[in-house]
Amino acid sequence: MGTGGTPSGGDTLSVPASAPAPAPAPAPAPRHRYRPPLHPGAWWLWALALGTAATRTTNPLLLALLIAVSAYVVITRRPHAPWSRSYGAFVKLALAVLVIRLLFTTILGSPIPGTHTLVTLPEVPLPDWAQGIRLGGRVTAEGLTFALYDAMKLATLLICVGAANALANPSRLLKSLPGALYEMGVAVVVALTFAPNLIADVQRLRAARRLRGRPDRGVRGLLQVGLPVLEGALERSVALAAAMDARGYGRTAQVPAPVRRATAALTLGGLLGVCAGTYGLLTAAGGTYGIPVLLAGVAAALTGLWLGGRRTVRTRYRPDRWDARAWLVTASGAAVAALLFLAAARDPAALHPGVVPLVAPSLPLWPAAAVLLGLLPAFVTPAPHPVPVKEPS
Numbered sequence: 001m002g003t004g005g006t007p008s009g010g011d012t013l014s015v016p017a018s019a020p021a022p023a024p025a026p027a028p029a030p031r032h033r034y035r036p037p038l039h040p041g042a043w044w045l046w047a048l049a050l051g052t053a054a055t056r057t058t059n060p061l062l063l064a065l066l067i068a069v070s071a072y073v074v075i076t077r078r079p080h081a082p083w084s085r086s087y088g089a090f091v092k093l094a095l096a097v098l099v100i101r102l103l104f105t106t107i108l109g110s111p112i113p114g115t116h117t118l119v120t121l122p123e124v125p126l127p128d129w130a131q132g133i134r135l136g137g138r139v140t141a142e143g144l145t146f147a148l149y150d151a152m153k154l155a156t157l158l159i160c161v162g163a164a165n166a167l168a169n170p171s172r173l174l175k176s177l178p179g180a181l182y183e184m185g186v187a188v189v190v191a192l193t194f195a196p197n198l199i200a201d202v203q204r205l206r207a208a209r210r211l212r213g214r215p216d217r218g219v220r221g222l223l224q225v226g227l228p229v230l231e232g233a234l235e236r237s238v239a240l241a242a243a244m245d246a247r248g249y250g251r252t253a254q255v256p257a258p259v260r261r262a263t264a265a266l267t268l269g270g271l272l273g274v275c276a277g278t279y280g281l282l283t284a285a286g287g288t289y290g291i292p293v294l295l296a297g298v299a300a301a302l303t304g305l306w307l308g309g310r311r312t313v314r315t316r317y318r319p320d321r322w323d324a325r326a327w328l329v330t331a332s333g334a335a336v337a338a339l340l341f342l343a344a345a346r347d348p349a350a351l352h353p354g355v356v357p358l359v360a361p362s363l364p365l366w367p368a369a370a371v372l373l374g375l376l377p378a379f380v381t382p383a384p385h386p387v388p389v390k391e392p393s
Contacts, residue, residue, distance in 0.1 A: 036320075036321070036323075036382075037079075037169070037172075037320075037382065038325055038326060038329065038377075038381045038382070039176065039320045039321070039322050039323070039326040040167075040168035040169050040170075040172045040173035040176060040320070041168075041173065041176055041322070041326070042322070042325075042326035042327075042329040042330050043163075043164055043167040043168040043329070043377075044164045044168055044173070045329075045330045045333060045334075046164075046329045046330060046332065046333035046374070046377060047070070047160045047161065047163045047164035047167070047333070048160070048161075048164070048333070049330075049333030049334050049336060049337040050066055050069070050070055050160045050163075050333055050336060050337070050374055051156070051157040051160035051161065052337045053066065053336045053337040053340040053341075053371070054066050054153055054156040054157050054160065055153060055157065056337075056340045056341055056343075056344040056351065057153075057340060057343075057344065057351040057352065057367075058149040058150065058152070058153055058351070058352050058353070059149075059350065059351050059352070059353055059361050059363075059364070060148070060149060060152055060361055061361055061362075061363040061368075062340075062351065062363070062364070062367060062368065062371060063152045063153065063155075063156045064152075065363075065368055065371045065372075066156050066160070066371055066374070067155075067156055067159050069371060069372065069374040069375055070159060070160055070163040070374070071159075071163075072375060072378060073163065073167070073374070073375065073377050073378045074087050074163050074166050074167060076378045076383070077167060077377060077378060077381055077383065077384065078166050078167060078384065079167075079169070079384040080384060081169070082197065082200040083165070083166075083169070083170060083197070084165075084166045084167070085166070085199060085200060085203075086162060086165045086166060086199055087162045087163060087165070087166035089162070089199055090158055090159055090161065090162025090163075090165065091159060091162065093158055093162075094154075094155035094156070094158045094159050094162075095155070097151055097154055097155050097158065098148070098151045098152065098155055101147050101148075101150065101151035101154075102144060102147055102148065102151070104147075105139075105143055105144055105146075105147035106121075106139050106144070107121075107135060107136070108133065108134065108135065109133075109134045109137055109138075109139075109143070110140070110142075110143030110144075110146060110147060112140070112142050112143045112146045112355060112356065113140075113142070113356060114138075114140025114141060114142030114143050114355075114356065114358075115140070115142070116140055116141040116142060116358060117138050117139070117140055117141075118139050118140065118141055118144070119139045120137065120138050120139070121136035121137060121138075121139065122136050123135065123136035123137040124136055141358055142355045142356050142358050145355045145358060146355045149353070149355070172320055175319065175320065176319070176320050197233075197236065198229060198233065201228075201229045201232050201233075202225060202229055205225045205228055205229065206221075206225060209221065209224070209225065259307060262304075262307060263304050263307040263308045264304070265304075266300045266301070266303050266304030266307065267300075267301055267304030267305065267308065268304075269297070269300050269304075270297045270298065270299070270300030270301025270302070270303070270304055271297065271301055272297065273293050273294070273296050273297020273298075273300060273301075274294060274297035274298060274301060275297075276293050276294075276297070277289075277290050277291065277292075277293035277294025277295070277296075277297055278290075278294060280293060280294070325380050325381055328376060328377075328380050329376065329377045329380065329381065332373050332374055332375075332376035332377060333374060335370065335373050336370055336371055336373050336374045339366075339367065339370035339373075340367060340370060340371070343364065343366070343367040343370070347364065350362065350364040350367070351364070351367065
């Protein structure tokens with residue numbers, strides 16, 4: 001067969017040596033299996049449990065470990081959304097709390113006696129009716145240390161709340177609320193989303209002023225940025241009100257009067273039972289009736305909320321599922337809180353280091369290991385979707 005014919009049988013087709021090799025086909029992009037995001041209520045329960053654990057100790061090492069745990073989870077699991085940028089603002093607020101608490105202790109003094117005098121300020125004499133308050137005087141290391149320990153507790157609680165704001169989508173949290181709490185939930189979610197949106201507006205306007213060569217710091221920059229921010233907040237509020245009105249917000253279904261009375265009685269009685277049961281658990285005399293009253297109050301309150309949900313005529317589109325990951329996240333936070341409660345009862349000296357005499361705090365091992373259980377959400381929850389990068393045209 002000639003070279004110009006069609007190959008057949010054992011013949012082969014000769015290709016000139018100068019012909020370029022065919023380009024390899026591009027490899028198909030890997031397809032990742034879609035994993036739904038975590039239920040927002042699980043993030044809030046986890047963060048509130050860490051904040052509850054922070055209230056049981058004044059050990060600065062344990063409090064710093066709680067802050068590090070929450071920060072690591074936020075860094076690895078925070079989504080790329082405007083409302084998730086509020087974590088830095090809560091950290092700055094926590095630092096402001098520390099500074100203000102130490103400043104007040106320096107100026108107004110501390111009730112903690114101390115022998116290590118750091119500085120002696122000029123003392124201002126006060127009238128007799130201001131007994132117990134002083135301006136100036138001795139500033140001791142014991143008093144400042146006690147103020148630092150006490151302020152770190154509040155700062156850790158604020159940072160845990162900031163972690164919940166950065167991890168939980170507020171609109172999805174609103175969708176997951178019971179029907180009876182829908183209207184109250186709207187007000188809470190609007191209030192929670194105000195701070196992240198305000199921070200995003202301030203950052204955007206400051207960046208625009210820097211690009212135009214205008215000052216964005218100081219009193220002048222603050223005044224010139226504040227007016228557009230307030231104007232944007234007003235426009236957002238009007239748009240939100242119009243959207244709520246268009247969606248029929250505030251409509252309720254007709255419910256018989258006996259059902260309304262039963263709902264009010266169960267909800268009010270359940271909340272009173274929860275308060276009484278919690279008080280019983282916190283006191284030594286109420287240890288016998290605390291748990292039964294608390295469980296009865298929770299059951300009555302949940303029943304009242306279920307009955308109250310019959311007044312709401314709204315529906316849910318693709319409701320978030322409370323899956324095994326949500327249980328694991330919630331259980332990790334609850335385990336941290338429960339173990340620190342146990343540690344505070346068994347070894348209060350380790351969780352509340354003394355300042356008189358002034359000694360360096362030590363890190364208790366098994367409470368520190370209990371705090372590390374709060375890292376579980378960083379490994380069992382899905383990673384946030386990466387921000388798509390636009391290719392240059």
